[in-house]
Amino acid sequence: MSNTIIGPALSNMPWEDRPAGSQDVLWRYSQNPVIPRDATPRSNSIFNSAAIPYKGKFAGVFRVDDTRRYMNLHVGHSEDGITWDIEPEPIEWQFDDEELATFVHRYDPRVVWLEDRYYVTWCNGYHGPTIGIGYTHDFKDFHFVENAFLPFNRNGVLFPRKINGKFAMVSRPSDNGHTPFGDIYYSESPDMVHWGKHRWVMGTKPWTWQSTKIGAGPIPIETTEGWLMIYHGVLTSCNGYVSQADQPSARSTAPGL
Amino acid sequence: MSNTIIGPALSNMPWEDRPAGSQDVLWRYSQNPVIPRDATPRSNSIFNSAAIPYKGKFAGVFRVDDTRRYMNLHVGHSEDGITWDIEPEPIEWQFDDEELATFVHRYDPRVVWLEDRYYVTWCNGYHGPTIGIGYTHDFKDFHFVENAFLPFNRNGVLFPRKINGKFAMVSRPSDNGHTPFGDIYYSESPDMVHWGKHRWVMGTKPWTWQSTKIGAGPIPIETTEGWLMIYHGVLTSCNGYVSQADQPSARSTAPGL
Amino acid sequence: MSNTIIGPALSNMPWEDRPAGSQDVLWRYSQNPVIPRDATPRSNSIFNSAAIPYKGKFAGVFRVDDTRRYMNLHVGHSEDGITWDIEPEPIEWQFDDEELATFVHRYDPRVVWLEDRYYVTWCNGYHGPTIGIGYTHDFKDFHFVENAFLPFNRNGVLFPRKINGKFAMVSRPSDNGHTPFGDIYYSESPDMVHWGKHRWVMGTKPWTWQSTKIGAGPIPIETTEGWLMIYHGVLTSCNGYVSQADQPSARSTAPGL
C-alpha cells in the first residue's frame, strides 16, 4: 500500500505540519492568505494561483482581478514560495494569429514543466470561455499557442508528461454562464494544437459536496499507484454555489495507462 | 457577378421550378413531405435527412425517431431522390473503442464524399451531445471514427474537400439542454480524430429570424465566389423556439481560403 | 403467457378493430373526437373523460373548461358510449366541511365502482392542486369526502378493489406549476380519508417519450398476470411539453400483492 510520488524531490517546498488533533488529509496554512488581495496597485482580488519551482526559487502565474473586474494573468516570483512579488502589469502574450489576441478575460491559470518549457493553461475568453494554451521559457516572454477546445470549457489542466506519446489534458466542458453542471473529461493531442480522443473521466454525485459540478485543480501528481488528481467540487445551496476545494480523489488512473 | 458551383454536374438531381410569381431564393417542393413519418414500421418521425448521389442513384442517412422517441440513424436508398426506401433497422456502427459504443442517441446526420469514402457526421450522445464522425464505403458497413469535440455540440458539418491540407468542419457549441444560444465555429484536423484551430465564423442577430441561435445545414457548396453555406436560424417566441431553415448566407468564405 | 382480464364482461363496450396493417397495441378511434369541444353551451374544451358502465348504459364525469378557462367537472350520460349528453352545469358537490367547498378548479377526473358506490377522484384546487375524493350512487348526488393528500399532486387513480384490506391509489406528486418532473407512487388507506404507506412505483426514463414526467391514466385493469396500468408520459421539447398517452406498461404489479 506504499505510494510514492514519482519525480524529483522538492527540498525547498514550503511546509507546515498538520495541526495537532487534526485528521484531515489536507490542511490550511495557518498564515493565510499567502497572497493579499492588494498585492498589485489595482488588484481587487488575487487567487487561483499557479506556482512552480523555478531556478531554485519559485515562479508563478496568478489570476488578478482588477477593480474594474477585468480578469487577467500576472507573473509572480518568490524566494521561498511564501512571500511573492506580483508584477503590476498583466502578461503580454505574443500571438501568431491576431484574431486570437483580442482580450476578453483570462483567468484560473495552471503552470506545468512539460518536455522543454513551461506551459500555461487558463480559462480564455474567445466568443465564450475555453482553454487557452501558451508557454514560456523564462517567465518573461509568453507565447500563445491555441485554444485547445471550442467554447465552452473551464479548468483545463495538462498532465506533466506525455502519455502514450501524446500530450494529455483534463478539462470541464461548461456553458456560457455560471454552469450548473460539469464533469471531468480527458483529451489528448499530438501537437498541443489539435485535440481529440475525448473520454469522460468522472462526474458529480448527488447529495454531496460535489453534487453540482467538479473540476480538476493543480497539475496531477504521478505516484507509484497511478495519477493523483486533486479536484474541487461545487454544490448548490439556497444561496448560490458553495465550492469545496482540495478533495483528493482516491486514485484516478488516466485512460491509456 | 457570375457565380458557378465547383464540382461535377448532377444530371439526375430532382428539380422543381420556382412557383410562378415567387421571388424566393429557395422554395418548397410542392409534393412535401418527401419522406412520410411512418416510412419504417416503428418510426414516429423521420427528418433532417442527408441524401447524396450514389452509383448513379441516391443513398442517404436519415434521422428516425421511433415511438419510444429513441433517435437513431437509418440508411435509405432511392432511384430518383424522391421515392425512398428506408431500412427498418438503424445503422450498426463498428467501434474500435467499446466505451464509445454505448447508445444514447444519434440524430441530425450529414453525409459527404470526402477523399475516398463517405463520411457521416451527426449529433452523438456521449455524456452529452457532441459530433460523432464515421464513414462508409458502401452504405452497408459503417465505421465509427471518434467524437470530434468534447460535449456539448450540434450541427457539425464537414467541408467536401480538405482546405489547406486539413479536414475542415463547422459546428455549433451548445449546452446540455435546448440551448438558448449558438454561433457557428470552424475547426480543422489533420486526421479526423484531433481537431483544433477553432475560429468563430458567424453569430446571431437580434430581432431577426436568427436571434436565438444558428447552425450549419447541409454540406457547404463550393462556388467560384467562395463557399456557400446554407444555415438555419432559431428565434424564441412566447411559445418556444421557431426554426427557420434554408436561408442562404450571402457568401461565407471559409477561414484560410 | 395467456393473460385474461379479471372482471365481468362488458358486452356493450364500444369497439373498433385495429386498422389494417397496424401493429400498434393501442389505436385511435377513427371517428374522433368522440366529444366535441362545444358539447355544452359555454365549454371551451372537454377532455380527460372518465366513462363507466352504468345501468346497462354509460355514465361519466368530464372535465369541461369554459370560455373563462374555469376547469370543472360535469356529468354525462350515453346509451352507447359514443354519443354523449353532457350536462351544461357542473357537478355541485355536497361538503361536510365548508372550508373545502371554495371552488378553485377541478379537473382530470377518474371514476371507479368500488365496494358499494362510484368513487370519483380528480385534481382539486385547495391552496394548490391535490387529489379530491368524492362519490355518488346515482350520478345525481355527489358527496365530497376529503383531499387525499397535501398539495401538490395530480393524476390520482384508485384501484377498483381493496388490496390487502385497504383502499389503494396511485398518484403523482407535483409542484405548484407545470411541474417539470413526476413519478408514480402508491398509497393506501383504511377509510378513504387517511392515507399512508406511500411507496414509489416507477419513474421517468431519459431520452424517451417519458423523460419529463409520467402519470397514471384510467383505472388499473386486473388481469391474471397482475395489474395492467395504462399511463402517459411527457417529454420536454424546445417548444414545451409533448404528451404521449395510452402507453401500456409491460405489467405493473401493485405493491402488496
Add this chain to the structure above:
Amino acid sequence: MSNTIIGPALSNMPWEDRPAGSQDVLWRYSQNPVIPRDATPRSNSIFNSAAIPYKGKFAGVFRVDDTRRYMNLHVGHSEDGITWDIEPEPIEWQFDDEELATFVHRYDPRVVWLEDRYYVTWCNGYHGPTIGIGYTHDFKDFHFVENAFLPFNRNGVLFPRKINGKFAMVSRPSDNGHTPFGDIYYSESPDMVHWGKHRWVMGTKPWTWQSTKIGAGPIPIETTEGWLMIYHGVLTSCNGYVSQADQPSARSTAPGL
C-alpha cells in the same frame, strides 16, 4: 390577558435574561454557538437541533452534516442543556420495510414526548424529501415508523398531545429543490401511519421577512390562550434566501380546537 404555558415546569431549563435595553420578544444566547460545528470528528456543521428534557437532564437529536455533506441525525446528551456530547456515529434506524431503509438524507429533526415515547420527525429522503416519523424510548434504539406524506415535504412538526383523539402534525409541502414557496398545513392521523384531513393553516406575506416561505419550528407550546407555534420565514434577496427564525405567531389555534 394572562397567558400560561400548560405543562410541567422545567426547573432546570437553561435561561439567560433579556439583555438590558432590549425589547425583543426572543433574544440570542450570548455564548452562541452552543454546539460548535466540529463537535464530532467528521462534522462540517451541526444545527437545527431538537433538544428535550430527559431523565432530569437533556437529550437531543441533531442534524450533523459531515465533510462529504451527507446530512444525518445524531443523538446527543447534556447535563445542563448547554454542554452537549454528540455521538460521532449517526442514529441507526430499525426498519420493518427494507425499501425504506436506503439512506438518502435525514435532516432537521424535531423530538417530542407523546403518549408513551419520544417521537422524532425529520426531513427524510425517499425519492424526494418528505417527513419521516420514528420513535425511541431511550435514545438508544430508534424505530422507523413510516413517511407521513408523499414527497415533497419539509418542516414536519408533531403536536405534543393528541387533538380530538388524533395525532396532529403541521408541515410544509415543498418541491424537489430549494422551493421558492411554502405554507403551513395541518394534518391528523389515527395511527401515525395514515394521515389526512389536511387543512391550510397560514401562508406567506409579501414584502415581509416571511414573503417567500414559512415553516414550523419547534414543537408547539400549549398555553391557556391556545397553541403557540414558533415558526421561521424566508425572504428572497438578490443574493438568495434570507432566513429569519424564531418569530412568534400571535396565536395559532390549531384546527379542531
Add this chain to the structure above:
Amino acid sequence: MSNTIIGPALSNMPWEDRPAGSQDVLWRYSQNPVIPRDATPRSNSIFNSAAIPYKGKFAGVFRVDDTRRYMNLHVGHSEDGITWDIEPEPIEWQFDDEELATFVHRYDPRVVWLEDRYYVTWCNGYHGPTIGIGYTHDFKDFHFVENAFLPFNRNGVLFPRKINGKFAMVSRPSDNGHTPFGDIYYSESPDMVHWGKHRWVMGTKPWTWQSTKIGAGPIPIETTEGWLMIYHGVLTSCNGYVSQADQPSARSTAPGL
C-alpha cells in the same frame, strides 16, 4: 339598461350577423383571414391591424413582419374595410430628434382620430420596447412625436378624446422579454409628450383566460354607460402563452370621469 355608443354612425362599417345558434358576444368573421400573410411581397405575417374610417372609405396601419422577421408598420387602404391594399414599403417617420430615428422594431399599432389629426401609437423599440406616438393627417406623411414612457411598455392605446382636458392613454408596463405579467394602467398628458398621473386600472385573475397578463386592444368606445374597453388576456400553458382576444370588459369607466 340601454347603452348607446357615443359618436357618429358608421354606415359603411363591414358587418356580419351572429351565426345562428351562437350566444357569443363577439364572433369571428366567416371569411377570415381578412388580410393574407403575403399581402406584401416580403411579408412573413401581417396582423394586429389598426383600421379606421377615412374619407368615406377606410385607412389603416398594419404590423408587417417580413421574412427577416423585422417588425414594421405599413399603411393600407380599403374601399370597404374588407379588401385591403397594403403598401409594400413601411412608413417612413419624420423625426425631430435623430436619436429616436434608429429603427429597432415597430409593431402592434393603434390609430385614432383625436382633435385634429390621426394619432398612431405602437410598440416602439428604443433601448427596449416602449410606446411610440406619431400622427398623420393624410396617411402619407407621418410625424414622430415622442416615446410616451420609459421602456418597457406595450399595448399603449389612446382614448379618442381628451378627458378632463388631458390626453389619456392606457398601457401595459412590461419587461424586456416575453413578460410573464402585465396589468393595465391609465396615464394622462397635457401635450402628448409629457405623461403622468399614472393610475392602475385592472389586473390579472388567477386560473382564468387572463391569468398571466392583460392588455388593451382597440381604441376604447365611449357609450352612455361609460367607456367600453375591449382587451385581451394571456394565460400560460405548459406549451407557452395562450392569447385570448376580444373579451369585452363589463364596463371600464376611465378614471377622472
Add this chain to the structure above:
Amino acid sequence: MSNTIIGPALSNMPWEDRPAGSQDVLWRYSQNPVIPRDATPRSNSIFNSAAIPYKGKFAGVFRVDDTRRYMNLHVGHSEDGITWDIEPEPIEWQFDDEELATFVHRYDPRVVWLEDRYYVTWCNGYHGPTIGIGYTHDFKDFHFVENAFLPFNRNGVLFPRKINGKFAMVSRPSDNGHTPFGDIYYSESPDMVHWGKHRWVMGTKPWTWQSTKIGAGPIPIETTEGWLMIYHGVLTSCNGYVSQADQPSARSTAPGL
C-alpha cells in the same frame, strides 16, 4: 484640466483625508458605519441615506427596514453630519389622492434642494416599484406629489436645478423582481407631474463590475466640466448580485446641455 464644482462652498462638510498610500478616487470613512443598524428601536437595518445641509447643520431622509422587513423612510438630523438622530417613526406623507396613500414600501431616498424646497425621490411601491416624488420645506411636513413614472423603476435621481427650463431626472427602468438588467435614462418635466423626452444615457459593460445593471447614486454634481454623476454597478456572480458603489463616471454631460 481644472474642474471646479459649481455651487456654494460647504464649509462644515465632514471630511477625512485619503489614507496614506491609497490612489483611490473615493475612499471609505475609517469610522464606518456612520449609522448603526439599530439607530431606531425597531430597525433591522438603515442604509442608502440621503443627507443634505440644512440651516447650518444637516438633515436627511433614511431608508429604515424594520424587523418585519417593512421598508420605509425616516427623517434624521445631525449637527456635524456624522452623529445622527433618526426619528423612530417613518415620515407621514400628505396625499392629495388617497389611492396613492396605500403603503407598500418606500426605500432608497434621495434629497435635493431645488428652486424653493427640498424634493425627495425614492423607490415607491404602487402596483410595482416606481419613483415617488415628494417635497418638504422643513423636514417636518412632507407632501407627496406623484409617481413620476409607470412601474417598474428604481434609482430615480433629480438634478439640482432646472435644465433648459425643465426639471430633470435620471432613473433606471426595472422589472418587478430583482431585475437582472438596467440602464440609466434621462427624463424631463415641466411640473414634476408629467415626464417625457426620455433618453437613454448609459448602459452596462460586459465582464466588468457593471455588467448586470447600473443606477445613479446621489444627486449629480455640477462642475465647470459638466455634470458629475456618481453611479453604482452590479455584476452577477455564482452567488447572486455583487454591488459596487461609488464609481465616478468620467464625465456625464446631461442631454440638452
